[in-house]
Structures are given as structure tokens and as C-alpha cells.
Amino acid sequence: MDFADLVSLLLLGAIAFALVREMKKAAPSPGGLRGHIRARGWGLVLLPVAAMAAAMTGHVHALAVTELAVAGALVAWAPRLAAKLAPYAVLALAVEGVILAKDYHDGFTNPVLYGLVMGGPGSWFTHLILPEAMLLFAFGGWLLVKVNAPGAGLLRALIGRWRDPGRGGVTPAYGLLLIPVTVMALLLLGPRYWFGLPGPELSAIVLVDAAIATASLVLVFRSRVWAATVAEAGLLVLGAYGLAIAEFWPAVPGFVYGLMPLDVTHHAASGGALQGTVLLGLGLWLAPRVMHEHLAPATDPELAARARQLTERVQTLTQSRSNAVDTAAAELRRIERDLHDGAQARMVAVGMSLQAAERLFASNPQAALALVAEAKESSSRALTELRDLVRGIYPPVLADRGLGDAIKALALDTPLPVTVDAELPDQVELPVASAVYFSVAEALANVVKHAEARSVHIDLSHRGGVLRAEVTDNGAGGADAASGTGLAGVERRLATFDGILAVSSPPGGPTIVVIEVPCASSSAKTSSC
Amino acid sequence: MRIVIGEDLFLLRDGLVRLLTAHGFEIAAAVGTAPELLEALTTERPDVGIVDVRLPPTHTDDGLRAALRARKQVPGLPVLVLSQYVEQLYARELLADQAGGVGYLLKDRVFNDEAFAAAIRSVAAGGTVLDPEVVQKLMARSQPVSRLSPREREVLALMAEGRSNAAIAQRMFITEKAVSKHAAGIFGKLDLAPSDDDNRRVLAVLAYLES
Numbered sequence: 225m226d227f228a229d230l231v232s233l234l235l236l237g238a239i240a241f242a243l244v245r246e247m248k249k250a251a252p253s254p255g256g257l258r259g260h261i262r263a264r265g266w267g268l269v270l271l272p273v274a275a276m277a278a279a280m281t282g283h284v285h286a287l288a289v290t291e292l293a294v295a296g297a298l299v300a301w302a303p304r305l306a307a308k309l310a311p312y313a314v315l316a317l318a319v320e321g322v323i324l325a326k327d328y329h330d331g332f333t334n335p336v337l338y339g340l341v342m343g344g345p346g347s348w349f350t351h352l353i354l355p356e357a358m359l360l361f362a363f364g365g366w367l368l369v370k371v372n373a374p375g376a377g378l379l380r381a382l383i384g385r386w387r388d389p390g391r392g393g394v395t396p397a398y399g400l401l402l403i404p405v406t407v408m409a410l411l412l413l414g415p416r417y418w419f420g421l422p423g424p425e426l427s428a429i430v431l432v433d434a435a436i437a438t439a440s441l442v443l444v445f446r447s448r449v450w451a452a453t454v455a456e457a458g459l460l461v462l463g464a465y466g467l468a469i470a471e472f473w474p475a476v477p478g479f480v481y482g483l484m485p486l487d488v489t490h491h492a493a494s495g496g497a498l499q500g501t502v503l504l505g506l507g508l509w510l511a512p513r514v515m516h517e518h519l520a521p522a523t524d525p526e527l528a529a530r531a532r533q534l535t536e537r538v539q540t541l542t543q544s545r546s547n548a549v550d551t552a553a554a555e556l557r558r559i560e561r562d563l564h565d566g567a568q569a570r571m572v573a574v575g576m577s578l579q580a581a582e583r584l585f586a587s588n589p590q591a592a593l594a595l596v597a598e599a600k601e602s603s604s605r606a607l608t609e610l611r612d613l614v615r616g617i618y619p620p621v622l623a624d625r626g627l628g629d630a631i632k633a634l635a636l637d638t639p640l641p642v643t644v645d646a647e648l649p650d651q652v653e654l655p656v657a658s659a660v661y662f663s664v665a666e667a668l669a670n671v672v673k674h675a676e677a678r679s680v681h682i683d684l685s686h687r688g689g690v691l692r693a694e695v696t697d698n699g700a701g702g703a704d705a706a707s708g709t710g711l712a713g714v715e716r717r718l719a720t721f722d723g724i725l726a727v728s729s730p731p732g733g734p735t736i737v738v739i740e741v742p743c744a745s746s747s748a749k750t751s752s753c
Numbered sequence: 754m755r756i757v758i759g760e761d762l763f764l765l766r767d768g769l770v771r772l773l774t775a776h777g778f779e780i781a782a783a784v785g786t787a788p789e790l791l792e793a794l795t796t797e798r799p800d801v802g803i804v805d806v807r808l809p810p811t812h813t814d815d816g817l818r819a820a821l822r823a824r825k826q827v828p829g830l831p832v833l834v835l836s837q838y839v840e841q842l843y844a845r846e847l848l849a850d851q852a853g854g855v856g857y858l859l860k861d862r863v864f865n866d867e868a869f870a871a872a873i874r875s876v877a878a879g880g881t882v883l884d885p886e887v888v889q890k891l892m893a894r895s896q897p898v899s900r901l902s903p904r905e906r907e908v909l910a911l912m913a914e915g916r917s918n919a920a921i922a923q924r925m926f927i928t929e930k931a932v933s934k935h936a937a938g939i940f941g942k943l944d945l946a947p948s949d950d951d952n953r954r955v956l957a958v959l960a961y962l963e964s
Contacts, residue, residue: 600864603861603864604861604864607837607859607860607861608861611837611838611859614837614838615838620837620838620840621840621842621843623813624806624807624813624814625813625814629842632842633840633841633842636840636841636842636845636890636894637841637890637894638894639893639894640894641894
């Protein structure tokens with residue numbers, strides 16, 4: 225390492241230190257390091273890519289330092305831009321790999337570190353540069369679509385033309401392709417090379433190795449879709465590699481590509497081209513099916529749990545909606561009946577009295593006067609009944625002043641000392657206010673009827689997006705929410721707004737009735753604040 | 754006697770004007786919104802303002818608020834509030850300043866025009882007139898009332914409605930002296946200082962019931 229390398233290395237360390245400090249300051253993400261990683265997403269891919277590119281230069285020199293610094297700065301301050309650039313960086317690296325492989329083929333002699341592979345004359349690892357480049361191509365393309373980088377649309381359109389939407393999906397059988405792929409990759413990587421086993425034949429130990437490797441792969445992925453995906457990737461990489469062997473390489477003694485040993489040049493050429501084409505074709509055939517499966521709605525456990533939750537939610541909403549409709553219908557029926565039997569009937573009586581009075585006016589003024597007085601009395605009663613009806617539909621103070629004052633007015637009308645503490649926002653939406661009002665009214669009515677209480681306290685508050693009413697009495701206790709029909713009605717009324725009712729009433733008291741209605745609800749119609 | 758009317762429904766406003774004119778009242782202004790009402794009450798300084806609780810612009814309790822504001826600006830300005838419903842909450846707010854000259858009645862009390870005219874005169878004279886419905890609720894809530902005899906309770910209710918001893922006597926078919934005796938009994942049982950001033954008497958009782 226010369227002096228320039230040392231300076232560059234120091235510079236790099238300083239830059240990394242500054243970046244980490246700056247990232248901590250700039251965006252204090254929740255969850256520490258994991259939060260930082262999550263917040264930056266796919267842009268982080270830029271960092272290993274930059275490191276790999278820097279390593280390819282073979283020295284820690286100015287270019288490498290600049291690359292790493294730029295990548296780090298992008299990730300730290302422009303994570304969205306970094307994510308969009310990442311797939312292109314990966315693809316560029318893949319192109320670099322192909323060029324490097326070609327260079328070695330043409331007699332290039334310097335050792336170069338490409339990813340995990342150290343290439344160089346006489347090193348067998350040189351052969352792995354091309355598969356690695358292929359994998360990077362695949363990853364770059366996938367990432368392009370994943371982060372929706374510019375150009376992703378074009379790629380999607382190509383895939384769309386290429387795949388048949390009518391015959392999508394993979395069967396478990398496709399995952400079995402993983403077995404020949406693994407065997408072939410193992411042969412290619414050569415247990416011979418690692419363990420010095422003799423001959424290119426399929427030995428028993430290779431088969432055992434392959435079986436174990438396949439089983440572990442299947443176990444790791446535990447999913448036909450992912451097994452098929454890996455098989456597809458393997459087929460594409462191995463196929464491309466076979467074509468590349470046919471094009472670039474002379475014989476490589478002692479290695480096996482598929483069914484052919486690579487000892488002999490013409491084998492390498494014909495075997496590589498033929499088998500490569502078959503494998504590539506198989507991979508391309510599998511690709512749209514795998515893609516279809518990935519684009520179809522996923523079924524991982526988290527989503528399944530979410531789906532269950534949503535199903536339950538829909539059931540609850542259906543139930544509460546049906547209750548709300550029933551309640552509204554019953555309420556309208558009651559109002560209609562009250563009007564029909566009450567005010568309407570009285571107004572008919574008023575009309576009849578006046579009609580009779582009119583007839584008697586000349587002949588018997590005394591009787592006419594009595595009838596007019598009767599009409600007046602009837603209209604007064606009609607008004608009283610209308611007033612009571614209106615109070616039951618929508619209490620006037622609630623309309624005038626909102627929930628807090630309406631509850632205070634309710635407290636004043638209760639034949640017991642009732643204290644009220646109300647801390648509420650100015651605007652509680654009318655439907656919610658009405659539901660809470662009638663719930664509290666029902667609770668108060670129960671106290672008056674059953675509790676033998678001397679006093680009642682009502683506390684209204686609004687905290688953390690929840691509107692809460694608490695009715696506490698110092699009565700006998702022992703109330704049961706399940707036994708009364710009144711409280712069941714309150715529960716149904718509140719359920720429309722995702723509200724709940726809870727009763728605590730030990731024998732001997734005190735009894736506490738709590739009503740809670742969330743402000744943020746799933747539909748705009750039921751959000752209260 | 755000069756009167757300002759605040760009522761938004763034309764039929765009712767017109768009806769009130771005719772009824773009051775027939776009873777010899779002079780209508781200084783008849784308006785339909787709360788801001789106009791506040792303006793009329795403070796500039797005309799009528800002997801009584803007759804106010805509907807619910808008025809434009811918001812059609813909630815604008816009329817009541819306008820009346821309360823007018824009384825803040827002109828202390829003791831006599832106001833008779835009319836409404837389709839009566840609320841103890843609003844009654845308390847009207848009585849809070851203890852200045853008298855306050856009435857709070859259901860709109861249908863207008864049907865009995867003699868009593869209505871009497872109520873207006875009583876309010877104009879600084880008296881307190883509450884609707885029987887409010888009084889009933891006030892008394893239902895108050896525990897000390899249970900100490901009174903049924904007869905005394907009846908007298909107390911009529912007192913809170915703003916009736917004079919003479920009117921109570923006539924209503925209950927007893928002598929004025931008997932009413933005075935009942936009143937003394939009531940004040941004794943409720944530990945209140947007896948008073949001959951009708952308004953003071955009503956306020957004292959109400960303050961007691963409110964507490």
C-alpha cells in the first residue's frame with residue numbers, strides 16, 4: 225500500500241464517519257439502525273455496488289473514494305433518488321462483468337476482484353465472473369421494476385407482451401426443476417474442484433450432495449413459487465453461461481456442463497450451445513409463469529391476517545349498519561305513530577271544534593265560545609305533544625349549544641343532584657353527539673329508576689381521538705348490562721359509530737357506566753371530530 | 754308601554770304585533786334576526802323586549818344570546834323570552850344577574866292573552882315570570898321542597914311563576930291573608946328571610962332551589 229492509498233483510506237474513513245453522524249442528525253428515524261435502513265430502502269443497494277466498483281479498481285484511489293462518497297451522500301440525503309439509481313448501477317456492474325469476462329478470454333492478465341470472485345490468469349474463478357454478471361442482470365432488472373425506476377414501464381410492457389395472462393401460475397412440479405438446476409450448478413462448481421474427487425461422472429456422493437442441497441433449498445423457501453423462481457433464475461443463468469462457454473471458452477479440463485465434460489473444445493462449443501439453449505428456453509418458458517404468480521395477490525401470513533381482520537370488520541360493519549337501518553326505521557315508525565295519534569288527531573279535533581263554533585256563532589254564542597276554548601285547549605295539547613316528540617328526536621339544547629350544554633341541561637332535568645364536567649372540542653359532529661347524548665340519557669334514567677343513588681357525576685372528555693362519557697353514581701350497584709334492554713339498545717346505537725359501552729357495578733356500588741366513541745372511524749360519515 | 758319583538762317567523766311576529774296592539778301596547782320595533790334584535794333592544798330601550806330563543810343567523814339560541822348581551826349593556830333591561838321549549842339551563846342563565854325583569858315562557862302561553870299581557874306588565878315592572886313547566890322541574894329536583902306541605906308547594910310554584918299574592922289567592926280560592934301565611938311558612942321552612950317585594954321573593958326562592 226503506497227502513501228496515496230493511505231491518504232485515500234483515511235479520507236474514506238472521515239467521509240463515512242461524517243455521513244453516519246449527518247444521517248443521525250438529519251433524520252432521527254424511529255427504531256435506530258433498523259429505522260434508518262427501512263427509511264432508505266432500496267437506495268442502500270448503491271453502497272455495496274459502489275464498494276464492488278471500487279474494489280474492481282484494485283487500489284484505494286481517488287476514483288474509488290469519490291464513488292463511495294457520492295453513493296453514501298445519495299443514500300443519506302436523497303434516498304428516493306438513490307433508490308431510482310440503484311437498478312442502473314447494478315446493471316452497469318453486470319455489463320462490466322461481461323466485459324471483464326471477455327477481457328480474460330482475450331488474454332487479459334491482471335487479477336481483478338469482481339464481487340466475490342477474484343479473477344486472474346489460471347484461476348478457475350474467472351469462470352464464475354459471467355454467472356455472477358448474469359445474476360446481477362437479473363437482479364438489476366427485477367429492482368428496476370421493484371422501485372419503479374425510469375424505464376421500468378418499458379420492461380413491464382416487454383414482460384407483458386411476453387407472458388400469457390391466460391396460463392399464469394406455477395404448479396408444485398415446476399419447483400422440482402430446482403433439482404436438476406442444483407445438481408448442474410454443483411457439478412459446475414465441482415465437488416471435484418473442492419474435494420479432489422476423481423472423474424466427471426455423476427458419482428453417488430454428488431447425488432447425495434445434490435439431494436441435500438435441494439432439500440435444504442426447498443426447506444428454506446418452503447414455497448412452490450419461490451422454488452420455481454429460484455429454478456427459473458438458475459435455468460436462465462446456467463443457460464446464458466452455456467452459450468457464453470460456447471462463444472468464449474476453450475476446453476476447461478475436469479469440469480462438467482450439464483451432460484458434457486468440458487475437456488474437449490468441440491464439446492464445449494456444441495454442448496454449451498445446445499444445452500445452454502435448452503436451459504435458457506426452459507427458463508424463459510418458466511419466467512412468465514413465475515412472474516404471474518408474483519404479480520398475483522400474495523398470500524403471506526401478514527396479508528392473510530389482514531384479510532381476516534378486514535373480513536371481520538366487514539361483518540361488524542354489516543351488522544351495525546343493519547342495526548342502524550332497523551333503529552332508524554323503528555324510530556320513524558314511532559314518530560309517525562306519535563304524530564298520527566297525537567298532534568294530528570288533536571288538530572283534527574281543533575278543526576272540528578272551530579267548525580262547530582262557526583255554525584253556532586250566530587245562534588248560540590255561549591256554546592260557540594266554549595267550543596273555541598276547547599279548540600284552544602286541544603291546540604295547546606298538540607303543541608305539548610309535538611314538543612315531547614321533538615325532544616325525543618333531537619334535543620333542542622343539543623342543536624343550540626352542542627353536547628356539553630345538552631348534557632348539563634339533561635342533568636338539570638334529572639330529579640337527582642347531577643354534576644357535570646365537560647371538556648369537549650367545539651364541534652362534535654351531530655350524529656355522534658346525538659348518540660352519546662341519548663346513551664348518557666339512558667344511563668341517567670337507569671340510575672334514577674334502579675340505583676337508589678343520592679348523586680350522580682358525569683364526566684365528558686375528548687382525549688387521544690376518543691370521545692368518552694363516564695356516568696358514576698353512588699347507588700346500590702349490582703347493575704348488569706346484559707339484563708336490561710335499555711343498555712343493549714345503547715350498545716347497538718353506539719356500534720354504528722364503533723363506540724362501546726362498559727358497565728362496572730360491584731354490589732354496594734359505585735356503578736360506573738363508560739361510553740366511548742372513537743373520532744377516527746373507517747367511514748367519513750361516522751367520524752366525529 | 755313600548756315593546757320590541759324579535760321573532761323570525763312572519764306569521765308569529767305578525768300575530769304577536771296584532772295581539773299586543775289589541776292589548777294597548779306600543780310596538781317600537783319588530784325584527785327577525787338576532788343582530789337586528791340586539792340593535793333594537795339597545796337603541797330603542799323598550800319597556801319590554803319579547804324575544805324568541807331561536808333566531809337567524811345560526812337558528813340556534815341566537816335570540817337568547819342577544820337578549821343576554823343586551824342586558825349586559827343595559828342592566829335590568831326587561832326581557833321576556835319565548836320558546837317552543839323551556840330549559841332550566843336557559844332559565845338559570847337569564848336569572849344569573851339577579852336583576853329581575855325577566856320572563857321565560859313557552860310560546861303557547863300566548864294563547865291565554867290575558868295572562869300573557871299580565872306577564873309582560875309584570876316583567877316590565879321588574880318582576881320574574883317563569884313558565885310553570887320550568888317551575889315544576891325546578892321543584893322536582895329540589896330536595897328541601899319535600900319538607901313543604903302540598904298546599905305550600907302549590908303556593909311556592911305560583912310564586913315562582915311570578916304571581917302576586919292577590920293572584921295566587923284568586924287562583925287557589927283562598928284569601929290573600931292565607932297566602933301570606935303560607936308564604937311565611939315556606940320561608941320559615943326553607944330558612945329564607947321573608948320579604949314583601951314580589952320579585953325579591955321569587956329570586957330568593959329560585960336561588961334557594963338552584964343551590
